[in-house]
Amino acid sequence: MTIAIPDHILAIQPYVPGKPIEELQRELGLTDIVKLASNENPYGPGTRVLDAMRRALEDTWLYPDGSGHQLKRKLAAKLGVEPAQIIETLAKGWVGNMPPLGAALGTADDVKNVAQYVLSLSGGPHDSVRAALGKSKFGVCAACHGNDGKGNQAVGAPNLTDDNWLHGYGESVIVGMINNGKVNQMPAQADKLGPAQIQVLAAYVWSFSNKTAVAGK
Numbered sequence: 001m002t003i004a005i006p007d008h009i010l011a012i013q014p015y016v017p018g019k020p021i022e023e024l025q026r027e028l029g030l031t032d033i034v035k036l037a038s039n040e041n042p043y044g045p046g047t048r049v050l051d052a053m054r055r056a057l058e059d060t061w062l063y064p065d066g067s068g069h070q071l072k073r074k075l076a077a078k079l080g081v082e083p084a085q086i087i088e089t090l091a092k093g094w095v096g097n098m099p100p101l102g103a104a105l106g107t108a109d110d111v112k113n114v115a116q117y118v119l120s121l122s123g124g125p126h127d128s129v130r131a132a133l134g135k136s137k138f139g140v141c142a143a144c145h146g147n148d149g150k151g152n153q154a155v156g157a158p159n160l161t162d163d164n165w166l167h168g169y170g171e172s173v174i175v176g177m178i179n180n181g182k183v184n185q186m187p188a189q190a191d192k193l194g195p196a197q198i199q200v201l202a203a204y205v206w207s208f209s210n211k212t213a214v215a216g217k
C-alpha cells in the first residue's frame with residue numbers, strides 16, 4: 001500500500017543542528033569545549049526558564065489547549081486590543097495610508113517642530129522648545145494617531161509613543177513621513193496560512209513590540 005503524502009509535507013526540510021559536543025570530543029580528542037553555535041549558549045538555561053519548564057512538565061500528561069486561550073488573553077491584555085484583532089490583521093491584511101501633510105502643517109520649520117514633538121512622545125532625544133511649538137500643530141495628526149499619539153488600529157495609524165518604528169527613527173525620517181506620506185499594504189495571509197499558524201505568528205508578531213519577557217503563570 002502506498003501512502004499519499006502531500007507536497008507541502010514532503011517539502012519540509014529537517015533542521016540540521018550544529019555538531020554535538022560529544023562528536024567533537026571524539027573527533028579531536030578535546031575535553032574543554034565551549035559551544036556557541038545553533039543558538040546554544042555556554043551557560044545553559046536560566047533558573048527562571050528551568051523553573052517554568054519544571055512547572056510545565058507537571059502538566060504534560062494532559063493535552064495542551066490548542067486554541068491558546070490563555071496566551072491570547074495575555075497578549076490582548078498587554079497590547080490593549082481584543083484577541084481577535086491580532087489574528088484578524090494577519091488573516092485579512094491591511095492597507096495603511098498616511099497622506100502627505102507638510103503643506104497642511106505650514107512651513108518647513110513647522111514640519112520640523114512637529115517631528116520634534118513626535119520624538120518627545122516616544123521619549124527620544126529632542127529639542128524641547130521645538131517640540132512645544134510642534135505640539136500645537138499635532139491636531140492635524142491626531143485625527144489618525146490620536147490626541148495622545150497612541151495610534152488608531154481602525155485606520156492602521158501606528159502608536160508614535162512606543163519604541164517600535166516601521167520606517168526608522170529620527171527627525172529626518174519623520175519629516176520625510178510628514179512631507180511624503182506613505183501607502184503601505186500588508187497582504188492577507190489567510191489563504192497561505194492555516195488558523196493555527198496564524199495564531200503562532202500572532203504571538204511572534206507581538207514579541208517584536210514587547211522585548212521584555214512576560215513572567216510565567
Ligand code: HEC
Pocket residue numbers: 095096097098099101105114115118138140141142143144145155156157158160164165166167168174177178182183184185
Ligand atoms: C489620515 C490618517 C493619518 C494622518 C492624518 C497622519 N498619519 Fe501618520 N500614519 C498614518 C498611517 C496609516 C501610518 C502607517 C503607514 C504604514 O503602514 O506604513 C502612519 C505612519 C506614521 C509614522 C511612521 C511610524 C512608524 O512606525 O514608522 C509617523 C512618524 C507618522 N505617521 C507621523 C505623523 C504625523 C507627525 C502626522 C501629522 C502631521 C501624521 N502622522 C498624520 C496615518 C496618518
